[in-house]
Amino acid sequence: MYPSSQKRILVTGGAGFLGSHLCDRFTAEGHDVICLDNFFTGAKRNITHLLGKPNFELLRHDLVQPIFLEVDDIYNLACPASPFYYQYNPVKTIKTCVMGAINMLGLAKRVKARILQASTSEIYGNPNVHPQKEDYWGNVNTIGPRSCYDEGKRCAETLFFDYHRQNRVNIRVARIFNTYGPRVHPDDGRVISTFIVQALKNRDITVFGEGTQTRSFCYVDDMIEGLVKMMNSPDDFIGPVNLGNPIEFRILDLARVIIRLTGSKSRIVFEPLPVDDPLQRQPDITLAKQRLGWQPYTDLESGLKKTIEYFRDIIQVPNP
Ligand code: NAD
């Protein structure tokens, strides 16, 4: 358990994949939870089970607009995370990253709340340092199709540190690497959800490029634990800190594992690699281990099995 007293906790993006798991946890712990979401990529089904609880409140609100609330902790997660959705309306993505950060930092400043930013491994861009440590400044294209997200998230980090230096806002910054698990949106184009849905429907599995690009996949339960630990870290450790699973996989190998675990008849097909798709990504989590005593424990196959069961259920594909 973390500091035992009941807190008022705001989760922006609380109806999304990660946000809804945070809402579950804080509601179960007895905190007063406000879930704020505009439902761009979030889903009511992620939080329906919480709606009747006296310590859970849902606010439909767009973070680009200011909001006045009284809270103790703010987890700032509102932002589409999948390339398909964040490129759908790139100007809106930047506004959410930047104006959303300003609005939440202003709120934190006014009510003296602690605020955690869900930053991302994308701030490292297509990295030429491997694995990525927190002191690596990144290799990011400022004008490409991914820039709205990458630069938006970089600017949000800058805002967090400026509000900290200028206004003494009590910040935490966590750089999240690819995370998966139940409640990832089935159609959001992220690789694990896409491959699982394709495999369950026996459709072609679309590997982009030759599939030699790598990612390191963290299961949601491990990530939630890391985010909560980071929020509750001592005030002399504000980040940025990498949170992710350091075990790296080639995308082609991921496709093969998912075909095996689902017993699918799908074929693997190759499609062009999207522009600016990072070729490799692996977190160095030494800092998180040392300062938070955190590391992921769920191996890919165990996490995939739970995720496959979730997708089988929501897209209604029976067990073979
Ligand atoms: P998600 O798309 O499932 O959740 C994002 C939520 O934010 C959704 O519910 C969406 O409706 C909401 N939202 C978007 N724009 C909003 C706005 N303007 N106002 C209010 N709500 C808004 O994504 P996720 O995977 O849960 O990611 C959550 C956060 O973690 C994001 O900030 C993302 O950048 C970060 N992150 C996630 C990953 C990952 O692998 N899942 C990796 C790195 C960073």
Ligand code: UDP
């Ligand atoms: N990818 C793929 N086929 C798909 C979707 C994604 O091969 O149908 C690849 C994508 O090109 C990238 C990796 O999987 O190299 C991870 O993509 P995702 O969108 O999940 O996350 P991100 O690129 O933001 O890490």
